Amino acid sequence: MSDNPLLFTPLRLRNLELKNRIVVSPMATYSARDGHATDWHVQHIGKLAAGGAGLVFVEQSSVNTQGRITHGCLGIWDDAHLDGLIRLADIIHQFGAKAAIQIAHSGRKGSSQRPWEGGGPLTDADLAARGEGPWPIAASSTVPFDNGWPAPHMMSHADIDGVAEDFRAAFRRARTAGFDIAELHCAHGYLMHSFLSPLANNRNDEFGGSRDNRMRLPLRVAAIMREEWPDHLPVFARISSVDGIDIGWSIEDSVAFAREMKRVGVDVIDCSSGGMKLPRGNSLVSREPGFQVPFAERIQREADIPTVAVGLIREPDYAEAILKDGKATLIALGRELLWNPNWPAQAALQLGCDPDWSGWPAQYGWWLKRRTAQQGR
């Protein structure tokens, strides 16, 4: 590998400098209490920040109680959440990383069980079992997420204005808490995606029908994010680049959306995919290493906006090649970091750009350098 891996070359976005191009992808841990961060979050985020990534995302945080996915979702709907969020931004900064937070509303996928409790819609049985009952959900239309899921309330214009203002208040709180970057969650079938995708949106007013109409609310909220975020700091949007192989929201739609996002001041598009229940089993994008990289590449090239590549990226050499080939500007990892939070520090050693272990916290690096000298790895 080259002497100066791009993966470990600092990156400037607006006036914010990231020490490297590795991103801890937003990962919900469903471990909040009434939306408040707990000790779980502090150790989880602290461990990931200590591992050496340049940018660490705090998981999707709900703009109101209705917009939670589960009872355990992190919240940013109340000033009382600030103390916990400040601790998270702080611990990220202590390790020299920059702090990002994803701001979200679950839409028609709200009122759910945690994945390990079944991941289905909450019922009175959950209320009896754990005191966690269902709540009414709202989305672009009344189309349920799947068979057996409740039909959401179709948001009125007053509801739409209300949720846009909830997003505004959430972005303000995120900044007050000390985050450097806010990301608007437009992916994975949640509220914003339920407006974008023709599979979920069958409105016939100015928020439905044509692509321009379906993009209207996400663009309005993105503009609010930009208004509320300081000019010198960047904002991101995460999108589902496609709903499936040949169905629903397409990569051409994403390129058009990314151009509009750029126009309202979004700096980076975080390129995920999926999250819609598809009517056919054979329309899902197959899950192979780097399966979403082609989306990041095309959006970066055709919409002329930096992208994040994410999804089954595990090998440092591969991450480096994605950057070198100009397919993305940042590399995000999720599950690989749950498996090995020190992936960034280990990747730096492997790519030959941290010969003296300076990328590690001294409390670990001093010992591990000697362990390696003695044991050869």
Ligand SMILES: Cc1cc2nc3c(=O)[nH]c(=O)nc-3n(C[C@H](O)[C@H](O)[C@H](O)COP(=O)(O)O)c2cc1C
């Ligand atoms: C435990 C877990 C929680 C996740 N929560 C979120 C989330 O809050 N917001 C989001 O946009 N994606 C979420 N994701 C998706 C990840 O950010 C990432 O895009 C996905 O896991 C693919 O990357 P990977 O193959 O490196 O894990 C989650 C994934 C995992 C494994």
